[in-house]
Each structure stands twice: as structure tokens, then as C-alpha cells.
Amino acid sequence: MPLTTMILKMGEGLGNTCSIFILTLLFSLPLGLLVALLRMSKSKIISGITRFFISILRGTPLMLQLIAVTYGPYYLFGLTVSRNKLIPVVIAFAINYAAYFAEIYRGGIESIPQGQYEAAKVLGYSKFQTFFRIILPQVIKRIMPSVTNEIVTLVKDTSLAFTVSFQEMFTIGKQIANSQTSFMPFLVAGVFYYIMNAVVDFGMGKVENKLDYYK
Amino acid sequence: MLEMNNIEKSFGELEVLKDISIRVDKGEIVSIIGPSGSGKSTLLRCATGLETADSGEIIYEDGASFGLVFQNFNLFPHYSVLQNVMDAPVKVMKKDKAVAKEEALKWLDKMGLKDRADAYPYQLSGGQQQRVAIARALAKDPDILFFDEPTSALDPELTGEVLKVIKSLADLHIAMVIVTHEMAFAKDISDRVIFMDKGVIVDQGTPEEVFGSDNQRTKDFLGRYNNI
Numbered sequence: 001m002p003l004t005t006m007i008l009k010m011g012e013g014l015g016n017t018c019s020i021f022i023l024t025l026l027f028s029l030p031l032g033l034l035v036a037l038l039r040m041s042k043s044k045i046i047s048g049i050t051r052f053f054i055s056i057l058r059g060t061p062l063m064l065q066l067i068a069v070t071y072g073p074y075y076l077f078g079l080t081v082s083r084n085k086l087i088p089v090v091i092a093f094a095i096n097y098a099a100y101f102a103e104i105y106r107g108g109i110e111s112i113p114q115g116q117y118e119a120a121k122v123l124g125y126s127k128f129q130t131f132f133r134i135i136l137p138q139v140i141k142r143i144m145p146s147v148t149n150e151i152v153t154l155v156k157d158t159s160l161a162f163t164v165s166f167q168e169m170f171t172i173g174k175q176i177a178n179s180q181t182s183f184m185p186f187l188v189a190g191v192f193y194y195i196m197n198a199v200v201d202f203g204m205g206k207v208e209n210k211l212d213y214y215k
Numbered sequence: 216m217l218e219m220n221n222i223e224k225s226f227g228e229l230e231v232l233k234d235i236s237i238r239v240d241k242g243e244i245v246s247i248i249g250p251s252g253s254g255k256s257t258l259l260r261c262a263t264g265l266e267t268a269d270s271g272e273i274i275y276e277d278g279a280s281f282g283l284v285f286q287n288f289n290l291f292p293h294y295s296v297l298q299n300v301m302d303a304p305v306k307v308m309k310k311d312k313a314v315a316k317e318e319a320l321k322w323l324d325k326m327g328l329k330d331r332a333d334a335y336p337y338q339l340s341g342g343q344q345q346r347v348a349i350a351r352a353l354a355k356d357p358d359i360l361f362f363d364e365p366t367s368a369l370d371p372e373l374t375g376e377v378l379k380v381i382k383s384l385a386d387l388h389i390a391m392v393i394v395t396h397e398m399a400f401a402k403d404i405s406d407r408v409i410f411m412d413k414g415v416i417v418d419q420g421t422p423e424e425v426f427g428s429d430n431q432r433t434k435d436f437l438g439r440y441n442n443i
Contacts (some may be wrong), residue, residue, distance in 0.1 A: 031230040118265055119289035122282070123355060133306065137293045214292050215339040 001180050003188075009176060010188055013169035020089055020158045020168060021196075025151065027094035032101025039106055050102075057099035063163050066092045070164040085166040097154060104146045108139035141211045148204040154194050159189070216241045216279045216390060217359055222271035224257055231257045232268070233414040239359060242388040246401035248425075249411035250436060255394040258411070259283070259361045262392070279359060282352030286364040288344045290336040290351070292434045296323065296404040300351045308355065314426065315354070322350035342373030346380055358432050359390040366397060402426050410436065 008012060038050040057065070069092040082088065087157050120130040136197040159170035173185035224232040231254045238246055247255045260266040262273060263283045275281070280389040291298050291368050301319035304310040310318075323329045326346040336344055345365055352360055365381065366374040378400050384391065385404065401408055401422070408425040410418040410433050418425055418433040425433060 064273065113289075115285060115287055115289035116291065119285065119291070121265065122263055123351070124307040129306060133302070134291055141293070214335045 001176065001182070003184065006176060006185060007188055010173050010192070013167055013172040014192065015154075016161075016166065016168040017158045017170070017192075017196075019086060020161060021154060022168075023086075023090045024093040024097055024154060028097035028101055029049065031094060031098035033105050035098050035102035036105035036109065038178060039102055040109065040190050054099045062092070062096050062157060063160050065096055066160060066164055068092070069095075078094065078196050085091070085161075085164055089164060089166050093154075093157070099149065100150055101147070104143050104150065105139065108143040109135065109144060112138055124125075127193050138172060141214075142213050144204070144208050144211060148201070148208075151200055151204065155200060156193055161191075216276050217281075217392075218272075218274040218276065219258075219262060220272045220274075221269045222258070222261055222273070224254075224261060224266060224268050229373065230318050231414050232261070235271075235411075235414070235416060237409065237416070239390050239392055241358070242390055243389045243406050244385060244404055245393070245407045245409060246405040247392065247394045247409045247411060248396070248398065248401055248436075249417075252413075253411040254414040255411050256286075256363050259363050259392065259394055263361055275359075280355065280357050281359045281361060282355055282357035283343070283361045283363065284320060284352050284365050286367050286388045288336075288341070288368070290344055290348055291424075292336050294335075295332070296328065296334050296336070296339070296347050298333075299336070299347055300354045303351070304354050319350070319354055322353045323347070325353075326350045327376075340373060341369045342376045345377050346367065349377075349380060349384075353384075353389075359392065360384070362393040362395070364393065364394050365395065366395070368397065412436065 015203060035050060035054065038046055039054065041047045041050070066089060070085060070088040075083050100185060116134055116138070117130060120134045125134065158168060161168050162171040162174055172190050173189045177183065178186040217237075219238075220236050222232050222235045223230075235254070235258060237245075245397070247258065249255050257266060261268045263281060265283075278425075291302075294302060297316070297319055300322060301312075303314040304315040304318065320329060320332060323332055326349060328343060328346055328350070331339065331343065331347075339347065345368075349365075362381065366377050369377060369410055374397070377436075378397060381391070381393070382400075382404055393401070393404070403422075405422050407419060408422050409416055410425055410428075410430075412432055418428050418430045420428075426437060428434060
């Protein structure tokens, strides 16, 4: 197979790769914040349960979670595996990444000095206003480097969707590699991931610069 | 205007406030002095709701409102000086933005910081930050303003500028309660001085009365400060 055909074929899978990437971020970033707040709940039961779920999600392979979410409904309830695997793939990714983001948010939130809460309270801000106007903007700035790290990892992790035969770029590359007995598709995949992460790095660098207006 | 009656507060075994009662009248300037750990700051924190007293009552008559200036300023680092001052009036008091901005600039002007309105807290000296914090508290139109050791986190050369602006507030007829270790300042500015030690009020009265007190504990404490 000529290299250009290979690149074009794998390129067709990039749409799906990007779908996993973008949808995962879209769901896991807010979900992670919610999980962080539950984890920090004053109720020992709520924080305990949340802690347990985070430990499961961080303590088992994402690959396993992908298989569980995609095929679990079939084995457990006899439901047919949906033809569009994007849904189970994004669910698995979003939940897994939410667990990691939750711990990043928690670290950020706990690093904000108590005095910020006290100043807001004395000035009459509601708890909601205090969190969203005063605390969260400072948290976001502080956690930016860790979040960038996770996002870079996510770009590469999208390749795990091959385990459930979701037709994203790496899955297609692997199929070509098998049928052509060629190593070339893996090299092409590597270049694709590298380019995508270069874009991510550039974008996140811009965001970090934008937040650099204060210390 | 503010009445605190029989306030008690303990942290675990430690009794920090033992049956404290104070009253602050409209426009009155009260200084609270005393050694570290005497309960002065805890008393302010109870008055401003940052701590809950174990017992006793706190009454703000006629819905009087308060502001608090912290030892460590606690400005919002992601807001400019102007935003720090006008955000609460707009978001909490629902003031019109243009009005809030005009008032904020007026307070900053009074603090000698009008030209720094667009700066961010990290760009300011400690003394300037504390003056912004005072403007922020004033922008909420408080009837009573509490100061919790407002100059303790400052280098000695910056203390003067902050004390000067606090003094300039005297003509606004806002009541002020100032916890301070600056004895000369307390003596100069106050209508009334309260000396606290080990969670009780040992002595109180006009500056002349307290600084000339016959009470042995007051005399011992003040004796540690020269040039009053």
C-alpha cells in the first residue's frame, strides 16, 4: 500500500480520535469539578463513597474500563452492544478522566488560603459567588500545568479505543499493519499523535500566558 | 450600635474569651490592646461571624453593617485594585456598576491610590495592599469597621502610611474597632481603649485613663512599650 493511501485511510479515523478527545474533555472537566466537591464534602459518607470510586477508576486500567462499559451491558443484562461505540468509549473516558481531574481540582482548591474565603464572607459574597468568583479562577490558574499534563496523556490514550474496535485512527492503523504486515502505520500514528500534542501544547501555553496577568 | 454580651469562646481546652461584654456606639473609635494570645483577634472574629461564640449574644442595632480589615490584607489576587474595591458593591449590594466604580475611585483617592486602580495586588507594596483592603471594606458603606492588627504584617517603614489613612477616616464618623500593638497610635486616635489579657477585659476607659491607669497588669503591659 502506498504511504499516501495509508495516511489518508488513517486520517479518516482522525475525526473519531478527535471526537473522543473533545467529548472527553467536555464532560470530564466539569464532572471532575463536581467529583472534587463531593470528595471534599463534610459528610463522611459522601466523601468516603467518592473516594472509593476515585480509587477504583485510578487503580484499574482504562483499557479494562473501556471493555467493561462497552460490553458490560451485554454480559450483565443481555443488551445488544450498540453499533456506535463512540458513546460507551466517551463514557468510559469521561469517567476515568473525571477521577484524575477531580484530584487535580481538589489539590488546587485546598491550596487557596483560608483568608480568601474569610474576606469573601465578610464582604457578603454567597457561598456560590465565593466559589465561582473568588476561588475557582485562582484554582484554574494553579492547576493549569497539571491539567495540560492530563490533556497530553488523553491525546495518546485515545488509541486505547482499539480494544473495543472503535474505528479511530490507531485502530485503523493497527488493521492496516496486520493486513499489510507492515510497521509503517505505527510510525504514521506516532507522527499524528506528536502533531496533535504539539497543537495541544501550543494552545495550553497560550491559555497559561493569558492567566499570567497576576501572581 | 454594636453590643456583645457575655461572649465565651474556647478552642478545645483553651478558654480564649471569658465572659466578654463590649458596646460600641455610633462613630466611636475603640482600640483593643493587649499581649498576644489575649483574645483580641478572636473577639473581632466573633463580632464579624468568622468564629461562632460558644455563648453570649452579638447585636447589631438597627441593622448596622460592618467591614473587616485583616492583618494579611486578603486581597483577591486575580482582581485589579479597582475590581477588588467595586466587586462586592456590584455583586453583593447590587449597586449600579457606574456608581460603584465612581465610589470605588473616590475611596481609592482617599487612600492615595487612585493612580494604582488598574494595578494588581502583587504589584503593590504591603502598605499599598492594606490601603486597598481598607478601601474595599469602606466601599460596602459599613457603620462599623474592624481592624485586626492592620499593620502587624508590614515593615516598620510602611506602618506609618497605613496608620495615617486610618486616622484620616476619623472624620467619616464610621465607628472603628482597632486591634493594635501600636500604642502611640491607639492613644492618639481612640475615644476609648480596652486592655485585654488572658480572655478578659482588664481595664478600659479614655486613652488618658488607660495609659495612666493604676492597674498593675495594665502598667506592666504598657511598661514594655517605650515612647508612648
